[in-house]
Amino acid sequence: MAKYTLPKPEDMSAVRYEYDGKDWMDVPVDMRPGNWCYAAPLKHQELLKLPHPHKWHPDDEDWGLPENWKEIILAGMKDRLERFRSFGLFMDICVRCGACADKCHFYLGSGDPKNMPVLRAELIRSVYRRYFTKAGRLGRLAGARDLTVDVLKEWFYYFYQCTECRRCSVFCPYGIDTAEITMMGRELLNLVGINIGWIVEPVSNCYMTGNHLGVRPNTFKDNIEFAVDDLAEITGIKVEAPIDKRGAEVMIVVPSADYFAEPHYFTFLGYLALFHEIGLDYTFSPFATEGGNFGLFFEHDEMKRLNAKLYQDAKRLKVKWILGAECGHMWRVLHQYMDTMNGPADFLEVPKSPVTGTVFDNARSTKTVHICEFTADLIRHGALNLDVSRNDDFRVTFHDSCNPARAMGLFDEPRYVMQNVLNHFHEMPENTIREQTFCCAGGSGIGSDENMEARLRGGFPRANAVKSVHDEFDVNTLACICAIDKAVLTVLMEYWIPEVRVAGIHEFVGNALVMKGEKKRTLNLRAEPLPGFAEEGEEAADV
Amino acid sequence: MKALVSLVFVLLLVAIAWIGSEAGGEVVFGVVLPYAAFLVFLVGFTWKIVKWARAPVPFRIPTTSGQQKSLPWIRQARFDNPATGLQVVGRMALEVLLFRSLFQNTKAEMRTEKGRGPRLVFGGDKSLWIVSLIFHWTFLVILIRHLRFFLDPVPGWLLTLGNLDAFFQVSVPALYITDVLVVLALGILLLRRFTNSQVRAISLVSDYFPLLLLLGVVISGIVVRYFAKTDVVGVKELGANLLTLRLSVPAGIGAQAYVHLFLVCTLLAYFPFSKLMHAGGVFLSPTRNLANNNRMVRHINPWNRPVAYHRFEDWEKEFAKEIEDAGYELERD
Numbered sequence: 121m122a123k124y125t126l127p128k129p130e131d132m133s134a135v136r137y138e139y140d141g142k143d144w145m146d147v148p149v150d151m152r153p154g155n156w157c158y159a160a161p162l163k164h165q166e167l168l169k170l171p172h173p174h175k176w177h178p179d180d181e182d183w184g185l186p187e188n189w190k191e192i193i194l195a196g197m198k199d200r201l202e203r204f205r206s207f208g209l210f211m212d213i214c215v216r217c218g219a220c221a222d223k224c225h226f227y228l229g230s231g232d233p234k235n236m237p238v239l240r241a242e243l244i245r246s247v248y249r250r251y252f253t254k255a256g257r258l259g260r261l262a263g264a265r266d267l268t269v270d271v272l273k274e275w276f277y278y279f280y281q282c283t284e285c286r287r288c289s290v291f292c293p294y295g296i297d298t299a300e301i302t303m304m305g306r307e308l309l310n311l312v313g314i315n316i317g318w319i320v321e322p323v324s325n326c327y328m329t330g331n332h333l334g335v336r337p338n339t340f341k342d343n344i345e346f347a348v349d350d351l352a353e354i355t356g357i358k359v360e361a362p363i364d365k366r367g368a369e370v371m372i373v374v375p376s377a378d379y380f381a382e383p384h385y386f387t388f389l390g391y392l393a394l395f396h397e398i399g400l401d402y403t404f405s406p407f408a409t410e411g412g413n414f415g416l417f418f419e420h421d422e423m424k425r426l427n428a429k430l431y432q433d434a435k436r437l438k439v440k441w442i443l444g445a446e447c448g449h450m451w452r453v454l455h456q457y458m459d460t461m462n463g464p465a466d467f468l469e470v471p472k473s474p475v476t477g478t479v480f481d482n483a484r485s486t487k488t489v490h491i492c493e494f495t496a497d498l499i500r501h502g503a504l505n506l507d508v509s510r511n512d513d514f515r516v517t518f519h520d521s522c523n524p525a526r527a528m529g530l531f532d533e534p535r536y537v538m539q540n541v542l543n544h545f546h547e548m549p550e551n552t553i554r555e556q557t558f559c560c561a562g563g564s565g566i567g568s569d570e571n572m573e574a575r576l577r578g579g580f581p582r583a584n585a586v587k588s589v590h591d592e593f594d595v596n597t598l599a600c601i602c603a604i605d606k607a608v609l610t611v612l613m614e615y616w617i618p619e620v621r622v623a624g625i626h627e628f629v630g631n632a633l634v635m636k637g638e639k640k641r642t643l644n645l646r647a648e649p650l651p652g653f654a655e656e657g658e659e660a661a662d663v
Numbered sequence: 664m665k666a667l668v669s670l671v672f673v674l675l676l677v678a679i680a681w682i683g684s685e686a687g688g689e690v691v692f693g694v695v696l697p698y699a700a701f702l703v704f705l706v707g708f709t710w711k712i713v714k715w716a717r718a719p720v721p722f723r724i725p726t727t728s729g730q731q732k733s734l735p736w737i738r739q740a741r742f743d744n745p746a747t748g749l750q751v752v753g754r755m756a757l758e759v760l761l762f763r764s765l766f767q768n769t770k771a772e773m774r775t776e777k778g779r780g781p782r783l784v785f786g787g788d789k790s791l792w793i794v795s796l797i798f799h800w801t802f803l804v805i806l807i808r809h810l811r812f813f814l815d816p817v818p819g820w821l822l823t824l825g826n827l828d829a830f831f832q833v834s835v836p837a838l839y840i841t842d843v844l845v846v847l848a849l850g851i852l853l854l855r856r857f858t859n860s861q862v863r864a865i866s867l868v869s870d871y872f873p874l875l876l877l878l879g880v881v882i883s884g885i886v887v888r889y890f891a892k893t894d895v896v897g898v899k900e901l902g903a904n905l906l907t908l909r910l911s912v913p914a915g916i917g918a919q920a921y922v923h924l925f926l927v928c929t930l931l932a933y934f935p936f937s938k939l940m941h942a943g944g945v946f947l948s949p950t951r952n953l954a955n956n957n958r959m960v961r962h963i964n965p966w967n968r969p970v971a972y973h974r975f976e977d978w979e980k981e982f983a984k985e986i987e988d989a990g991y992e993l994e995r996d
Contacts, residue, residue: 133781135773139864169971203966205718206949212715213944216870218855218862219764219791222771228783233864242865255936261668263867289726293758293765293795294941295950297726327973329982338988364991406991407975420721425970432975436995460722460962482733482746486958493733500736527724529731529744529955536737551769551785555728555743581771584783 124153126573129616133580135231137222144233145246145265149274151178154573156277157566160320165313167324168422172313178276183269189312190267194251196311197304201252206300211248213294214238220288220298225558226281229577234278237288237298243274244305276314279305280566281574284417285522285559302564306418315418319565322414326426331376331410340409343379351389354647356639359396364437365403369474371439372402373411373430373454375447375603383622384606386645387446390630393645394495397635398475398503402443405433411450412603416457417565424461427453431462441471441480442488446624448521448602449563451490455528459486476501490524492533492601495629499540505634508543510644512651514597514628515544517589519582519609520557521602531555534601534625541632546593552585560600562608575608576615583616590617598622666857669871673879673926680925681918692921693901693912700928707935712943723962726950728767746956755952759945762799765792791855798848801841802877804828805884808839812902834889842885849878873939876930883923893920 156178165173171192176184186192201208220237222228227235234240242263250256250264258264265271284299309315322332329336335343344361352358362368372395378388395402408429415422434442444454459465468487471480478497480489498504518538524530531554538545552558560567561578589595598609598620606622613620631644642653684692729740742763745751757763770788775781808825811817829837853874856866887893897913898920904911934940946952979986979993986993 130780133773135781137773138860141863144864202718203721205715205720205947206724208718209715209944209947209949212711213938213941213948215938215941216862216865216867217765217791217795218859218865219768221861221865223769228771233861236861236865238865253936261868263869286726289950290728291764291768293762294945295726295758295764295948297724297950300724300950328978330978336985337982337991338985341989341991363989364993366994406986406989406993407978421968421970425972428970428972432972436975455957456724457722459957460964461967463961478734480733481959482731483958485961488958496737497734500734526726526728529727529729529740530733531730532737533733549785556769581783588782 126154126576132229132573132577135229135577137231139233144239144242145260147234148270149277151273151277152573155281155571156574157280157316157318157568157570160315160317164317164320164324165315168320168327170313170315170320171311174313176313183273183314185269185272185312185314189272192311193267193272193308196308197248197252200304200307204300204304206297207304210241210296210301211245211252214241214245214296217293219291219293220296223288223291224282224298225285225287225561225581226283226574226578229561229580230574234274235281240278240282240298241296241301243271243278244301247271272309272312272314275305276309279309280316280571281578283522283559283561283563283566283578285563286526287522287556287559290526290555299564303418303420307420310418316565316568318568318570319414319417322565323418323422323426326410326412326414329409330407330429332412332414333376333380335376335380335409337406337409340379340406344404347379347385347388347392350647351392351645354389354643354645355393355635355641357396357635357637359392361392361395361404362402363404364406366436367438368403369401369440370403370443371405371434371437371441372443372445373405373408373450374445375412375450376410377412377603377607378445378447381603381607383610383627383646384603384624386627386630387606387624389645390624390626390628390633391445391491393630393633393635394504394626397633398498400474403437403439405430405437407433407436411444411447411454413450413453414565416449416453423453423457427458428462430458431465434465435467440469440487441483442468442486443471443491443494444488445491446601446603446626448523448604450603451530452523452527454486454488458488473497475503490528490530490533492530492537492625495626496533496536499537504629506541506632507634508541508632510631510641510650511542511628512544513644513648514542514623515546515593515595516542516597516599516623516628517546517548517586517593517595518553519548519560519586519598519600519605520554521600521605522557522559522563524601525557526555529555530601534599537625537629538599541628544593546589546595548585548589552581558582558585560602560605560608560612562611563602563604567604567608572611576612579608579612580616582609583612586613586620587617590620596620599625599628601625665866665868666871666875668868669875672872673875676876676926676929677879677883677922680922683925684918684921689912689916689921690910692925693916694905694910696928697905697924700931704931704934707932708940708943711935711940712947715944715947719965720949720953721964721966723953723957724949725953725955727955728764731955745954746959747954751952751954755946758951762792762796765795768792794848794851797844798852801845801848804841805839805845805881808841812899813906815899815903836888838889842881842888845881846878846885849874849881853878869938873930873933873937876926876933880923880926880930883919883926887920887923891917891919893917
């Protein structure tokens with residue numbers, strides 16, 4: 121492989137959106153390093169019993185496809201056309217109006233025409249026409265082409281340059297959702313043993329241990345205990361964080377990064393502080409230690425088997441309902457898939473806030489409430505004693521995470537929470553927030569280091585919007601409610617706007633929360649001095 | 664090139680109709696093909712809808728373009744994020760009648776400013792929305808206006824529609840506003856396929872052909888009405904005959920009218936097998952026609968197939984040491 125260095129920001133953002141007249145079908149795929157991820161290790165493919173497990177590398181000429189790979193793909197397409205109305209419909213009804221063209225962050229960041237959502241879909245549509253429509257025999261004239269190894273490689277390159285963020289589907293006059301098409305494309309690739317390590321490994325870990333990172337049951341407990349200790353250092357209160365507490369009212373589900381990675385961890389401390397303060401009777405599950413679900417990113421069946429653990433353990437733990445923490449794609453699964461796949465949750469009760477008495481009627485079937493809904497309700501009822509000034513060092517803007525935005529419509533709940541725990545909040549430009557939010561470019565399982573250039577390019581539209589509020593309002597913190605965001609945006613900010621850091625919303629809640637019996641708070645949840653205490657500390661040191 | 668191929672196709676169609684009808688094929692072009700085309704359209708359209716509808720919607724996947732219904736004091740965006748069937752009807756109506764998604768279209772531009780580096784700027788862009796809207800609505804009005812060739816007497820509302828359309832009375836016969844608008848709109852839609860670099864890159868023959876065919880239909884219709892005028896009485900008779908299954912062709916209709924009719928027939932027959940089916944497909948689109956009530960009402964997947972789970976008992980065995988270490992009791996019934 122050629123030696124690869126990451127381009128500088130000024131080179132990276134020099135993108136043009138003009139093309140010569142060349143037909144895209146005549147442009148062979150150029151697998152540029154930094155824009156694709158590595159294959160999955162064999163042992164994880166085998167553990168999950170994935171089809172045609174084998175060792176291969178995207179950089180190799182020969183991908184070790186099974187001999188009858190073409191039949192497998194075509195049979196897989198037929199099967200999916202019969203099982204998913206979305207797939208067949210989206211293959212047929214696109215008029216190529218181009219409304220989606222400049223909506224994709226990967227396209228805006230790379231200028232690569234095949235990153236236009238419409239062309240990304242055409243990569244597979246052209247094959248659909250060839251083998252599944254009568255006119256397809258006319259070839260080019262009907263927009264059809266043969267399925268070849270090069271086409272397959274093109275699929276791999278571009279379907280793993282889509283974060284399934286659904287921004288294009290907001291603008292499509294027929295609601296064509298590239299996420300659906302990408303999901304089908306990845307499922308088809310998976311049928312011939314083509315998938316990526318950054319997805320398959322977490323899925324395999326999650327399948328075995330219960331979480332993506334492969335944190336074992338005892339380590340999980342240790343991590344929670346560390347968090348309790350860290351929180352005690354800051355607040356002077358040693359909270360309880362029950363695991364495996366049978367008969368608790370609520371089961372809390374978090375993405376595993378919350379108890380493992382920064383800046384997620386500060387948000388996690390925020391939850392612990394909040395639950396203690398309101399006296400929530402809750403428990404973690406020792407079995408389902410992950411809310412995130414990388415199965416969503418390459419196989420519906422894998423999503424289902426990982427997700428099943430949540431309801432299974434909620435049943436065993438005899439809780440009444442489930443509270444889901446800050447995580448984007450986890451919420452896509454909890455909101456749009458869980459009940460259908462693994463419900464009905466008839467052993468749970470309609471969620472009711474034990475503090476305010478609010479019945480979450482909008483979650484009456486899944487029995488699963490988003491923590492921003494839960495906290496917004498607490499604040500609305502005046503259930504929290506908040507010292508907003510503790511967050512005065514944070515000048516915040518909010519990144520709507522793709523999945524809660526475009527697969528739920530969770531917009532005003534997190535904003536309400538922020539407006540009540542923060543003094544300095546500024547929205548990014550209107551075409552870059554809410555349902556028009558730009559992806560972090562590392563979602564859908566491609567937040568790897570191997571494809572860093574694609575990530576940084578794809579993240580440019582988001583970074584660009586952050587920069588505008590950074591320049592105008594001196595914003596220094598990018599808030600979000602997604603574990604992938606917290607990891608990916610951190611890297612993105614380091615590259616494009618190093619002055620801006622990333623935080624979760626419940627970190628601010630935890631900072632502002634005045635707890636009964638707490639010691640005089642001088643540190644925020646990051647163990648940094650609170651506003652007004654830095655100087656005091658320095659003065660004290662001078663004396 | 665793709666546009667040229669499409670243009671050649673359309674010109675070929677014109678030639679076929681012209682020569683064919685002149686060479687004594689009036690019955691073929693006046694009766695046989697219209698029936699055949701209409702039949703193909705009906706059967707093809709139905710077949711396509713049935714084909715789509717037969718595939719299940721395993722998951723409820725609306726694209727939510729506004730605030731969800733959650734807490735009672737948070738204002739829900741009812742039409743962008745519908746939670747009930749009625750709200751879905753509202754969303755679909757706005758989509759189908761007013762092209763709401765296109766209305767929200769934006770245009771991204773990379774600007775380079777001194778001392779600031781490249782900057783992406785987004786502006787509202789209503790051009791595609793307005794042109795599409797004009798095309799679809801004027802085409803509908805023109806279609807309805809054509810009912811006068813089939814109905815005798817012509818109902819009052821239809822006359823009123825025609826009079827309104829000819830409001831400016833600038834020529835004889837009076838110029839229809841819709842005729843001007845539809846040509847303009849189609850012209851712009853075609854032009855942007857050449858001038859907009861992104862749209863040019865994605866356009867296929869099957870994009871140029873329907874546009875040029877529609878232009879052919881519209882222009883030939885205009886020719887027949889304003890320039891090489893045809894015998895309107897004869898056309899009305901043909902229309903009445905077609906409607907009442909009387910298979911005779913009045914004399915004196917003229918090749919120009921057969922060209923118009925043949926292009927319409929081609930459009931009808933081509934419709935079900937082309938992207939024009941978006942007209943039917945939009946109603947079935949699962950990202951638009953489903954309520955975002957996922958957590959309120961369980962959606963059933965008819966093929967919800969079993970998968971192999973990692974069983975709790977197995978996990979308990981595999982991590983027995985770690986579980987003991989953590990001191991979990993893992994109590995169960």
